[in-house]
Amino acid sequence: MTRRQLLGTAAGAATLAAVGLPARAQEPLKVGFIYVGPVGDGGWTFQHDLGRKAAEEEYGDKIQTTFIESVPEGADAERALTQLALAGNKLIFATSFGFMDAVINVAKKFPDVNFEHATGYKTADNVATYDARFYEGRAVIGTIAGRMTKSNKIGYIGSFPIPEVIQGINSAFIHARKVNPDVQISVVWAYTWFDPAKEADAAAALIAEGVDVILQHTDSTAPLAKAQEAGVIGFGQASDMAAFAPTPRVSSIIDNWAPYYIQRIGAMLDGSWKSQSKWMGIGDGEVVIGEITDAIPAEVKDEALALKDKIASGAYHPFTGPLKKQDGSEWLAEGQTATDQELSGLNFFVEGITAKIPQ
Known part of the structure; x- marks a missing residue:
């Protein structure tokens, strides 16, 4: 049998291996x-x-x-x-x-x-x-925001008014309010996932309103750069953004x-x-809370990490009643938690948020 015939047979690869010739590698x-x-x-x-x-x-x-x-x-x-x-x-x-x-x-x-x-x-x-x-991470950094604001005004840069973003705004506000009942939240819609100029403008608009803590659901570091200029604090979004630590980036939500x-x-x-x-x-382990820096008091850090641990263990759900919708109607009764189906279609803010969701 010639070498050409050998390569053409079903047993060719095995025979080639036996005589020390390499078989064709499997395609990746x-x-x-x-x-x-x-x-x-x-x-x-x-x-x-x-x-x-x-x-x-x-x-x-x-x-x-x-x-x-x-x-x-x-x-x-x-x-x-x-x-x-x-x-x-x-x-x-x-x-x-x-x-x-x-x-x-x-x-x-x-x-x-x-x-x-x-x-x-x-x-x-x-x-x-x-x-x-992501709303689990927003609960943790919302707690930090509520404790750290001196003006009682926190700001949120939203990308698009979709359930994922609405979940985050609600969760951050709910947990900021839990530790600081006087907190108000302002929302600016950037209508982009990634546009540093628009994101910087959104941060500037919030700072002009007196906001001293900024959260974002957009992708660039531009809001942190603007926060650095203004002397307010913020959080890394999606990645750690640790280049801005220890302040204005005081913690982060990391997508793993x-x-x-x-x-x-x-x-x-x-x-x-x-x-x-x-x-x-x-x-x-898919949502990770980045290091909470020393710009945050130890007792606030401990409180935030305790909440993170409760969420991780399943002992606490960030959307647990009593909660009302923005219009004052009932949503979740005492001890009731939102279902995944409700959250995946969430299209309203909770009571206490004055911002409107664009239609």
Whole structure:
């Protein structure tokens, strides 16, 4: 038998191995990511890309990853997802809420490709969703905000009026009020996930209102830079933003996506991947509270960490009644907790918030 014939037989690879010739290596699993911002944003996208890199480190040459950054939500997302699917990626992570319909549309065209959508709620046989309980972290930093404000005015920079952001505003306010009944919260909508100029303008507007603690649900470090100029405090968002510690960044909410990406890519490699919806929080290690700096008094730090531990253990839910809606109507009775279904569609503020949700 010639070497050419040997390569063509079913037993060829085994025979080649027996005579010391290498068999063809298995092709790596191609995994794609689309990001709403740049990987250098220092926040949301930066953390997702850390998760991608962690998966590469975990699986080595078993996988090959690629990403497309700064993808606008809408038609551009469909084009980016299609590009990744046509390039042979068999698992694609879409990492922003506004990619949801694009994921569903493209998934129908590529039934042999599996998709994972961050923070969405639409699934299919080849579409899974994953989310983090950011509102748990907001409860912790809301507690710090309520204790630290001297003006009794805290501010919140919202990206878009979607349930994820509304959850965070409500949770921060509820827990600030628990420790300081005089707290008021002002909300400025940036209508962007990542735009440093708009985020800085939003922070400046809040500071002009007398706010001395700023929280954000946008992706850049611009609000912290503005807080630094004004001598007010703030928190890292999505990533630690520790370059601004010990102040104005006095703590942070860190999104830890690496374990999820490693687990789901592993499921593709071993053939166990199935559509699912996962929503994880502090107790799962997906939402992490960054170091609380010495700019915060020890007793406030201890109080915040005790709350974090109660949430992590399941002993406390940040949305526990009695709670009323903004219009004064009943929402949660004494001891009643909000269901995941209620929270995933949350479209109202709680009593005490005077800001309006844009329609």
